[in-house]
Amino acid sequence: MIVFAKNKNFRQLLINQWISGFGDIVFYLALMNYVSAYSFAPLAVLLISLSETLPQLIQVFTGVAADFQKNRIHKYLLIQFSKVLLYSLVTFLLLGQDFSFLTLLVICLINFLSDSLSYFSGAMLTPVYVKVIEQDMTSAMGFRQASMSLVHILGNLAGGFLIAWMSIGALAGLNALTFLIAYLGFWHISKNLQELEPELGNAKKLNRENYWQHLLNSLKVLLGLKNVVRLLLVSTFGQVTLNILTPVATLLLLKRPFWNLQIGQSIAVLIVLSSAGLILGNILSGSLLKKLSTKLAMYSSQVCESFILCGFFWQNFLLVLIASFACSVTVGLLSPRLQKSVFSLIPEESMGAIQSAINLFSMAVPSVLSMLLIALASSMGIIYILLPLVLMLALSFYLIIPMENLKTDSDSC
Known part of the structure; x- marks a missing residue:
């Protein structure tokens, strides 16, 4: 919170993310709700989901291209303004004619292009962003993640309300307006950021050979950061446990209801506590718990996960609730520290590729493992997922033991 109040550039960049993120969430909900009334609704949902997911999957490749860019502040402004134009076109499509499958295809293509550009x-902006927050990186990263989680919650609540009162065209216009406000906010601090912008960009021109060579070199740099890789793997395993909480807890509640609550109410309590834990951990990572060693936080996370597994084994939802909150706090603690460790160690010319590779790994691996475990629990029973979860827990302990000091704000581990 202190870094938000004192650092003007960080504050404006984060406010821009709040505004554009809010608009994105509301429009996504509105579009999903709108297409549900049409005969091609199942295919429409698939196409919308693909337009959201594919940019995430290809971000490693866009990240490599970003590392070759020069004049990044100017290009970032152009991209932000292009997104205003793209969603103005979406608004025109939704206000100006009858909705059809062809209209949906165009909107999905625009959404794919916009997210890929994002x-x-x-x-491209990452090295500049790191310079903006380098004095309080863990605090800034933690506050950013916590506040974006709150924006996600508020965006979903507001979206649920607004879709009942506003047309899809009006909500598309609202989304375009949020991008315009974000563009103006970035333009306001662009001169300050240009002063921070170093001579970035690869000395070589971007071509096919240099592109793939840079990708391989960047991945080698990442794999050479053994402590960071260990922290990434441990955080990933912890994310798997959090991802399966809701569906596995639902299966547990089918057999043993929690107090006098309905299943949906019990799950709501679990989701609220888990979200609150993540937000609390993000905030505390660089403030009150700034001096807590990362290694101790990782051990604490594994202990909390072991209690979640005990709750599954004993079919004790109260134990799952308490342990999930504690586990979420530790995962929230570790996430900003992972980013701080990476940004402190990797060269500026490889930041785009390495950051994108970490983002993709953090998204794809937990998702795949979670889906497999949920399928196993649904088809065979909760007891059958305990062995793979215990193996991941044991592997996490094995990865933590030899870890050396990681660079955090407190430089302690």
């Missing part, structure tokens, strides 16, 4: 521009 990942590209984000990777």
Whole structure:
């Protein structure tokens, strides 16, 4: 919170993310709700989901291209303004004619292009962003993640309300307006950021050979950061446990209801506590618990996960609730520290590719493992997922033991 109040550039960049993120969430909900009334609704949902997911999957490749860019502040401004134009076109399509499958295809293509540009521009701006927050990186990263989680919650609540009162065209216009406000906010601090912008960009021109060579070199740099890789793997395993909480807890509640609550109410309590834990951990990572060693936080996370597994084994939802909150706090603690460790160690010219690779790994691996475990629990029973979860827990302890000091704000581990 202190870094938000004192650092003007960080404050404006984060406010921009709040505004554009809010608009994105509301429009996504509105579009999903709108297409549900049409005969092609199942295919529409698939296409919308693909337009959201594919940019995430290709972000490693856009991140590599970002590392070759020069004049990044100017290009970032152009990309931000292009997104205003793209969603103005979406607004025109939804206000100006009858909705059809062809209209949906165009909107999905625009959404895919806009999100791809967002990942590209984000990777391009990363070295500048690191310079903005380098004095309080863990605190800034933690506050950013916590506040974006709150924006996600508020965006979903507001979206649920607004879709009942506003047309899809009006909500598309609202989304375009949020991008315009974000563009103006970035333009306001662009001169300050240009002073921080170093001579970035690869000395070589971007071509096919240099592109793939840079990708391989960046991945080698990442794999050479053994402590960071260990922290990434441990955080990933912890994310798997959090991802399966809701569906596995639902299966548990089918057999043993929690007090006098309905299943949906019990799950709501679990989701609220888990979200609150993540937000609390993000905030505390660089403030009150700034001097807590990362290694101790990792051990604490594994202990909390072991209690979640005990709750599954004993079919004790109260134990799962308490342990999930504690586990979420530790995962929230570790996430900003992972980012701080990476940004402190990797060269500026590889930040886009390495950051994008970490983002993709953190998204894809937990998702795949979670789906497999949920399928196993649904088809065979909760007891059958305990062995793979215990193996991941044991592997996490094995990875933590030899870890050396990681660079955090307190430089303690």
